[in-house]
Amino acid sequence: MTSPTDAPDKSAAAADTLRGGPRRGRVRKGLGRGVPLPLLVPALLGLAFLVLPLIALLVRTPWHSLPDQLTSPEVWQALKLSLLCATAATAVSLVIGVPLAWLLARVEFPGRGLVRALVTLPLVLPPVVGGVALLMALGRNGIVGKWLDAWFGVTLPFTTAGVVVAEAFVAMPFLVISVEGTLRAADPRYEEAAATLGASRFTAFRRVTLPLIAPGIAAGAVLAWARALGEFGATITFAGNFPGRTQTMPLAVYLALQSDPEAAIALSLVLLAVSVAVLAGLRDRWMTAS
């Protein structure tokens, strides 16, 4: 669509084709009731915009050299580190994020709305800013990091643990929001029933609520894990880019693109495959329209 004048003709033709004749049963069923062009054209454009880059990635993949690329020690190192850190970050998010979600969903306290906004903030915050903020808090001279260093000799920045911290910071809100939504949808009267049977609030949470919201927690964990796996900005800012220690897949992809584009494509393909696998795992939850 180079010239704006011929664009309408083209799309009108395309729409006609798609609308199809009466013999094309399936198409007629979906689009035949007259999808208005001002909606159909941008919709198809939107679809192409999202799918085209992925197709390009597949088209440009050096399939013949792919096995060598993927078995190189650097790739393995980055992939292993990525999986390890994303999993650890998810575990951290679960341990502190699920109770936080419970607090937000089940306990009424002053300023709950503000707390929820603060929890959601990392979701919209540029990850680089998150990285800088983490440095200010947990860096060697950070307001907490100073004491961690002085009292326990713990240094987080530019370590593998730092990668986990950065990824958890960015990924945990996804888990909290997901679990909180599930908790709100879950019937709180089950907890009341547990209470009348003598269960303390914690026992009710552990033995009744947790099993009931397990699917929601699993979905939130997968989402958080995927987000952690792709985390770039906060990680490179807070943990740096040391191969084997803090260089995760996204960092490796970015670096490889400068020196060895084929390697970058191969690495990207691995991440794409992982993402597709994640989506496939979640399809029952999010891909079926309710």
Place this chain on the structure above:
Amino acid sequence: MTHTEKTRKTEKAEKALKAEQSAYGATGVPGPAPAGLDAHLVVDRGSFRLDVALTAAPGDVVALLGPNGAGKTTALRALAGLTPLTDGRLRLDGAALERTAPESRPVGVVFQDYLLFPHLTALDNVAFGPRCHGATKAEARARAAEWLERMGLADHAGAKPRRLSGGQAQRIALARALATNPRLLLLDEPLAALDARTRLEVRTQLRRHLAEFEAVAVLVTHDPLDAMVLADRLVVIEDGHIVQEGTPADIARHPRTDYIAHLVGLNLYKGRAEGHTVQVDDGPAITTTEDLTGPVFVAFPPSAVTLYRDRPTGSSARNLWQCEVAGLETHGDQIRADLTGELPLAADLTTVAAAELDLHPGATVWATVKAAQTNAYPA
């Protein structure tokens, strides 16, 4: 062990206190205060205020009966501790429970839709309570198995709630509530979730289990039949207040509000008696057999009303009114006519009679009631 210092700040103290209470219950040694329930429940919720006094002795089954929104369920939740009291008191076997958390009250609840934990088997649902009260897993399961046996559900021990029928789920819910040996059993609309056939069977079983239960049972229902079959005493609540209480027979014979009269299927009027004549407030006089003076209620069943197309000439009935048919509905194999006029009333007649009278909304009819079929009692 001394429990004199009833601070109830620690859970330990709670448990000790509870142990003491159940010990009293088991051995029959009377506590310092009278056994059973002594409650005055006041719950303020915006424009709605519940203000209800309830007392019951161990072994009593009390039904809270009332229309939707009357506050029955709120009363039940207040007894369980799920809704805090604004004011009033709650004593169970002499112990003050107003500030006790729900999990520390010796109270069992059967919820309207049972709320069986969907991820646990029937056995583990019943074992949940004993487990929370400190029994080991094996002990709790053994006790749960006994309860399932008593409920005739031993075969369903391993079934998840969604595999159970409505009647089975109801019995599991009852077993689950009873397995903690509560001193107060609460049942919220225990039969509402069941279909008509199951209902009959479960009602009979529930009646038997409630009769065996040695502590206080309070059930909430909007169904007068459930209330009358299951309870020894009815407490009728309307708009947050008790409007009448008494035995089922007493309430059925002598309703004091339109709601109750309608529930038990009676025409009810308030008026002033002067010998055998009752002057109905804003209405005609009704002749009765009772000889009374002062404010009274007069009640008679719809079946006592006879309808005529034209003014009857030879009828001996002294109570004769001209009415207009406002509506007709089938009521079992009968037709119930809703009549307006100088005395609004409901009349039952057979389908054949309705056809012969050519009854239709708007038709004018004459209604008579024999004095012998009315029942007058002081208001």
